[in-house]
Amino acid sequence: MSDLFKSIIVDQEHQKERLDKFLSNQFDDLSRTIIQNLIEEDDVLVNQKSVKSSYKLKVNDLIEIFEFSLPSKDILPSNIPLDIVYEDDDVLVVNKVSGMVVHPAPGHYSDTLVNALMYHIDSLSDGSQASRPGIIHRIDKDTSGLLMVAKNNYAHEILAKELQEKKTKREYIALVSGVIKNKKGLINAPVGRDPSNRLRMNVVASGKNAVTHFEVLEQFKDCTLIECRLETGRTHQIRVHMKYINHPLVNDELYGEKIDDFGQYLHAKTLGFTHPRTKVWMEFDSELPIEFKNYIEKLRD
Incomplete structure (x- = not known):
């Protein structure tokens, strides 16, 4: 596992939101496809566990994003x-x-x-x-x-x-x-x-x-x-x-x-x-x- 880049605690405003959609709004310079790939590769964990892009967020969920490299073609x-x-x-x-x-x-x-x-x-x-x-x-x-x-x-x-x-x-x-x-x-x-x-x-x-x-x-x-x-x-x-x-x-x-x-x-x-x-x-x-x-x-x- 790479070093931790950022951790986010989910607040009430974003509960029930899809994980990939939430992260797309957090990182507007990353496409939804790239974010979905990061989730699939376990570069994103929720409560220290692997989840799917469609995971619905809950209040106080801990989202951890780990350092990763963007392919040069992107x-x-x-x-x-x-x-x-x-x-x-x-x-x-x-x-x-x-x-x-x-x-x-x-x-x-x-x-x-x-x-x-x-x-x-x-x-x-x-x-x-x-x-x-x-x-x-x-x-x-x-x-x-x-x-x-x-x-x-x-x-x-x-x-x-x-x-x-x-x-x-x-x-x-x-x-x-x-x-x-x-x-x-x-x-x-x-x-x-x-x-x-x-x-x-x-x-x-x-x-x-x-x-x-x-x-x-x-x-x-x-x-x-x-x-x-x-x-x-x-x-x-x-x-x-x-x-x-x-x-x-x-x-x-x-x-x-x-x-x-x-x-x-x-x-x-x-x-x-x-x-x-x-x-x-x-x-x-x-x-x-x-x-x-x-x-x-x-x-x-």
């Missing part, structure tokens, strides 16, 4: 502007905006980076999953910054191997709550699914090895601007590690406190890798989003 290209920093026949580097999901996933099957790539790029690698063509590594929806994308399977295999061997350079700028007294730090703590909340990650003994280096760039009254360098690339790694040392990211709704309409103040600023064909080291930098810059200026006033 992913539709979208004419969404992209900030492409670099492109050749093998690879491209894109500067993702905060608020954009990287690849189709439950609840986000349109307007993702993959949808945009499929519109603008003629050829992408098969990816690690059908719903992730071209995608070698990810950053969270509300994190901005640089991503490398493979345009063919040759490039994908080499870049993915370099990433796995920790040779890829990935540096982030983050604004965290509280004042960090040490100028530099290293967090070595395993990250895995939070047993008490399957939508979150946490530092858990059974988690995967995760290492984050950080350095203080600037201190303010109630928060600190830091640079983070990743040795590993676990889901939500920086967000979880900073929460672990009691300095959650500013505006991180999942691990801290939401204060404005922007996402968490986290930006993938620097990306470096060896070109898969020429074997030349390539390194790219991107500016902070204007919202991030403006918030820092407010703190300086």
Whole structure:
């Protein structure tokens, strides 16, 4: 069974409604046919049991939707502007905006980076999953910054191997709550699914090895601007590690406190890798989003 994506408790308004109809209204970017297939494949359970699409909901039923991949044939290209920093026949580097999901996933099957790539790029690698063509590594929806994308399977295999061997350079700028007294730090703590909340990650003994280096760039009254360098690339790694040392990211709704309409103040600023064909080291930098810059200026006033 995959990880839990979302759970829903049925209220009185939706009792006696068909399960597939109810979920179609919950996820308007998924067709009724796709939802029926998910129910048939047990990616949707009611009260932890398999049911049919025609199941009539009851008050307080627990509906659990588990993570799944959408077949690539069902992913539709979208004419969404992209900030492409670099492109050749093998690879491209894109500067993702905060608020954009990287690849189709439950609840986000349109307007993702993959949808945009499929519109603008003629050829992408098969990816690690059908719903992730071209995608070698990810950053969270509300994190901005640089991503490398493979345009063919040759490039994908080499870049993915370099990433796995920790040779890829990935540096982030983050604004965290509280004042960090040490100028530099290293967090070595395993990250895995939070047993008490399957939508979150946490530092858990059974988690995967995760290492984050950080350095203080600037201190303010109630928060600190830091640079983070990743040795590993676990889901939500920086967000979880900073929460672990009691300095959650500013505006991180999942691990801290939401204060404005922007996402968490986290930006993938620097990306470096060896070109898969020429074997030349390539390194790219991107500016902070204007919202991030403006918030820092407010703190300086």
